[in-house]
Amino acid sequence: MSSLRNSGLRIRGLQVEYTSGQPALGQVSLTLPEHGIYTIIGPSGSGKSTLLRAVAGLLPSYEGELLFNGKSVHDKETLIGLVPQNYGLLPWKTVRDNIRVAMRITSPDRESKRVMEAEISHWLKSMGIAELAGRYPLSLSGGQQQRVAIARAFAIRPTILLLDEPFSALDAITREALQQIFLDNWLAHPATTLFVTHDVEEAILLGQKVIVMPSAKQDTPEILDNTPVFAMKHEEKRDSNEFFEQSKRIRKVMLAKW
Numbered sequence: 539m540s541s542l543r544n545s546g547l548r549i550r551g552l553q554v555e556y557t558s559g560q561p562a563l564g565q566v567s568l569t570l571p572e573h574g575i576y577t578i579i580g581p582s583g584s585g586k587s588t589l590l591r592a593v594a595g596l597l598p599s600y601e602g603e604l605l606f607n608g609k610s611v612h613d614k615e616t617l618i619g620l621v622p623q624n625y626g627l628l629p630w631k632t633v634r635d636n637i638r639v640a641m642r643i644t645s646p647d648r649e650s651k652r653v654m655e656a657e658i659s660h661w662l663k664s665m666g667i668a669e670l671a672g673r674y675p676l677s678l679s680g681g682q683q684q685r686v687a688i689a690r691a692f693a694i695r696p697t698i699l700l701l702d703e704p705f706s707a708l709d710a711i712t713r714e715a716l717q718q719i720f721l722d723n724w725l726a727h728p729a730t731t732l733f734v735t736h737d738v739e740e741a742i743l744l745g746q747k748v749i750v751m752p753s754a755k756q757d758t759p760e761i762l763d764n765t766p767v768f769a770m771k772h773e774e775k776r777d778s779n780e781f782f783e784q785s786k787r788i789r790k791v792m793l794a795k796w
């Protein structure tokens with residue numbers, strides 16, 4: 539058992555069907571080390587969101603094994619933070635209240651109110667949305683709601699962080715800025731992270747490995763090592779040879795798998 543204690547997220551033979559006989563997710567097996575970050579790309583309908591939902595415990599049934607450090611990923615010791623595609627914010631609560639509610643639910647006996655309020659302010663500031671604290675989600679743009687959802691996910695200090703296209707509603711420049719901020723926050727609090735994106739560049743910029751999902755459900759995902767790019771300073775990645783080579787490699791896999 540001790541060898542499993544820090545083994546991270548182990549997914550073995552995961553298969554999902556929402557409707558009997560119609561696979562939504564083919565066979566997925568992978569190991570994501572504790573405090574690691576892998577990105578996932580794949581064609582629409584390949585099962586990326588389904589994979590995150592399975593790990594998040596939102597599916598009534600699935601086949602296969604989902605373990606974190608040797609125990610079921612749905613064990614109460616493992617706190618999972620999810621940033622879903624629709625942001626998942628409570629429309630009747632302000633931005634600040636949305637984060638506070640999540641913090642209270644996930645750790646009811648955490649520190650004093652003053653410390654909690656300071657933490658909420660910290661996360662809002664870190665995502666560049668401090669001035670939105672008193673606003674309601676439906677009065678915000680999609681990109682602003684995404685930032686609130688990310689701030690909330692970090693604020694609960696999850697063991698596992700799952701993000702489903704968290705920057706899809708942002709313009710290119712804001713997206714680049716947010717990628718840097720996200721990575722800085724993640725490095726300071728490295729939850730074990732799966733990050734789904736449609737953007738190949740983003741997958742290479744943020745992941746230690748890049749998982750390329752196949753379109754055919756009988757095919758298996760390809761998992762590419764991305765350590766050479768990940769190890770670089772974030773601001774130097776885009777213009778590096780390593781980044782260029784990795785883009786070519788991933789595009790080749792995409793052509794074969796999509």
Ligand SMILES: Nc1ncnc2c1ncn2[C@@H]1O[C@H](COP(=O)(O)OP(=O)(O)OP(=O)(O)O)[C@@H](O)[C@H]1O
Nearest residue numbers: 556557562563580581582583584585586587588589
């Ligand atoms: N609640 C559901 N009931 C029935 N089928 C579903 C449900 N959710 C997803 N599916 C089906 O499961 C398959 C995988 O969907 P999923 O949303 O996981 O794909 P995805 O890769 O995240 O797609 P996208 O990139 O478009 O978000 C699709 O064929 C989809 O139609």
